[in-house]
Amino acid sequence: MGSVERKERERQEMRQLILETAMELFVEQGYENVTIRKIADKIEYSPGTIYFYFKDKDDVLLALCSVAFGEFFKALKPMRDVRDPMERLRAGSRMYLRFALEHQEFYDLMFIIRAPMRRQEELRKEADEHQEKWDVFYGSFQILRDTICDCVAEGYFPPATDIDAATIAYWSFVHGLASLRIRQRLPMIPEEGLEQVVNRAIDFMVSELSIR
Amino acid sequence: MGSVERKERERQEMRQLILETAMELFVEQGYENVTIRKIADKIEYSPGTIYFYFKDKDDVLLALCSVAFGEFFKALKPMRDVRDPMERLRAGSRMYLRFALEHQEFYDLMFIIRAPMRRQEELRKEADEHQEKWDVFYGSFQILRDTICDCVAEGYFPPATDIDAATIAYWSFVHGLASLRIRQRLPMIPEEGLEQVVNRAIDFMVSELSIR
DNA sequence: CCATAAAATTGAACGTTGTTCAAAAAACGA
DNA sequence: TCGTTTTTTGAACAACGTTCAATTTTATGG
Numbered sequence: 510m511g512s513v514e515r516k517e518r519e520r521q522e523m524r525q526l527i528l529e530t531a532m533e534l535f536v537e538q539g540y541e542n543v544t545i546r547k548i549a550d551k552i553e554y555s556p557g558t559i560y561f562y563f564k565d566k567d568d569v570l571l572a573l574c575s576v577a578f579g580e581f582f583k584a585l586k587p588m589r590d591v592r593d594p595m596e597r598l599r600a601g602s603r604m605y606l607r608f609a610l611e612h613q614e615f616y617d618l619m620f621i622i623r624a625p626m627r628r629q630e631e632l633r634k635e636a637d638e639h640q641e642k643w644d645v646f647y648g649s650f651q652i653l654r655d656t657i658c659d660c661v662a663e664g665y666f667p668p669a670t671d672i673d674a675a676t677i678a679y680w681s682f683v684h685g686l687a688s689l690r691i692r693q694r695l696p697m698i699p700e701e702g703l704e705q706v707v708n709r710a711i712d713f714m715v716s717e718l719s720i721r
Numbered sequence: 722m723g724s725v726e727r728k729e730r731e732r733q734e735m736r737q738l739i740l741e742t743a744m745e746l747f748v749e750q751g752y753e754n755v756t757i758r759k760i761a762d763k764i765e766y767s768p769g770t771i772y773f774y775f776k777d778k779d780d781v782l783l784a785l786c787s788v789a790f791g792e793f794f795k796a797l798k799p800m801r802d803v804r805d806p807m808e809r810l811r812a813g814s815r816m817y818l819r820f821a822l823e824h825q826e827f828y829d830l831m832f833i834i835r836a837p838m839r840r841q842e843e844l845r846k847e848a849d850e851h852q853e854k855w856d857v858f859y860g861s862f863q864i865l866r867d868t869i870c871d872c873v874a875e876g877y878f879p880p881a882t883d884i885d886a887a888t889i890a891y892w893s894f895v896h897g898l899a900s901l902r903i904r905q906r907l908p909m910i911p912e913e914g915l916e917q918v919v920n921r922a923i924d925f926m927v928s929e930l931s932i933r
Numbered sequence: 934c935c936a937t938a939a940a941a942t943t944g945a946a947c948g949t950t951g952t953t954c955a956a957a958a959a960a961c962g963a
Numbered sequence: 964t965c966g967t968t969t970t971t972t973g974a975a976c977a978a979c980g981t982t983c984a985a986t987t988t989t990a991t992g993g
Binding site: 516554555556557558561 | 973
């Protein structure tokens with residue numbers, strides 16, 4: 510009988526149910542209010558059951574992180590339609606910032622909070638197979654890297670540019686903007702002028718980085 | 722009698738004792754292990770006493786944050802000795818990164834964690850006097866802003882540069898680098914090559930930003 | 934010096950949290 | 964149907980931030 514496959518499928522469905530429920534709590538109540546007990550309550554199981562499907566809370570958060578990266582990738586994809594790579598960089602930055610602000614909880618999970626990476630570190634040690642799951646991570650990184658490549662190809666950056674260094678540099682810039690905004694570390698700019706200053710910061714970067 | 726001043730002094734000394742103890746725990750055990758109870762244990766008082774001197778845990782963390790900003794400022798000050806503003810930017814970035822990596826817990830507190838800003842927000846509403854305390858924050862920001870100004874003055878950036886936007890742009894870049902490293906969000910770079918890539922990212926920024 | 938008022942400290946208690954685990958229940962295979 | 968395995972339960976544990984009535988310590992004025 511194929512009941513072993515069905516068992517596996519049911520197991521995955523239960524994992525899925527837990528994750529979806531956790532995600533709902535996440536979106537409507539924020540990271541700090543996502544609790545094993547609340548998840549259990551919402552799916553009408555007891556707290557202990559969660560631990561039959563996930564090793565611990567970090568494990569749940571890591572799984573949520575994968576989902577978030579999927580959304581992130583979808584939000585960034587449209588930037589590839591912009592022909593000019595420098596304009597693509599500008600457009601991509603805006604999309605990145607919009608996503609980060611509109612999905613702060615996802616952004617927290619993906620780039621700020623410790624928890625998911627703790628679990629990820631463990632998994633990297635014990636299972637090579639798990640690496641592929643992080644394609645969602647590398648995928649978004651690759652879009653940016655390709656853009657930087659094109660910038661070199663079209664003469665915006667010098668031919669000798671270190672692609673990886675430049676990619677990380679630009680990504681750091683955008684992530685810095687996003688995380689400083691989300692964590693309210695730009696108190697010198699009044700809230701109402703913030704969006705404009707952020708946009709001007711992007712414009713500064715784009716125009717000053719390219720060879721004039 | 723001047724016993725009212727002495728009372729006030731003793732109160733400040735107790736606050737100081739709590740903060741110093743919290744800072745020790747912070748440095749040796751990390752943020753997540755700093756606990757009201759552990760602080761109380763270490764100074765041999767009961768947990769409730771902390772609440773006589775601080776409103777809540779966020780209040781303790783905000784006070785620690787001020788201390789951390791003091792250290793941060795001290796670590797950045799030497800950059801002002803570098804004449805050429807573009808080289809100053811490069812040197813400052815290196816100092817920033819070094820501080821962030823060597824004092825990750827401080828960096829968390831100052832720029833990443835939510836807690837201290839929650840409290841700061843409250844205080845901003847009820848007491849204007851409190852603002853000055855954030856000079857430590859603005860002080861470090863000012864060093865960077867001055868450098869950007871000098872970059873414009875010496876022709877590295879165009880005269881029409883929006884100083885605030887440029888300052889925030891560069892700060893975002895450096896903070897992005899620091900926080901991605903600290904929170905281990907650069908998995909595509911193996912640990913042993915990380916420092917070099919980070920340095921190359923700084924070099925890329927500095928050299929590509931300046932008018933050639 | 935002593936009684937009274939004020940300030941400081943205590944520690945038990947409350948409601949959380951993540952996590953464990955023996956026991957119970959449900960599903961399964963023969 | 965019966966024994967085995969898988970799944971679920973919910974009480975229990977330790978730790979957390981926080982509160983607060985009760986207590987101890989300190990200061991004050993007659």
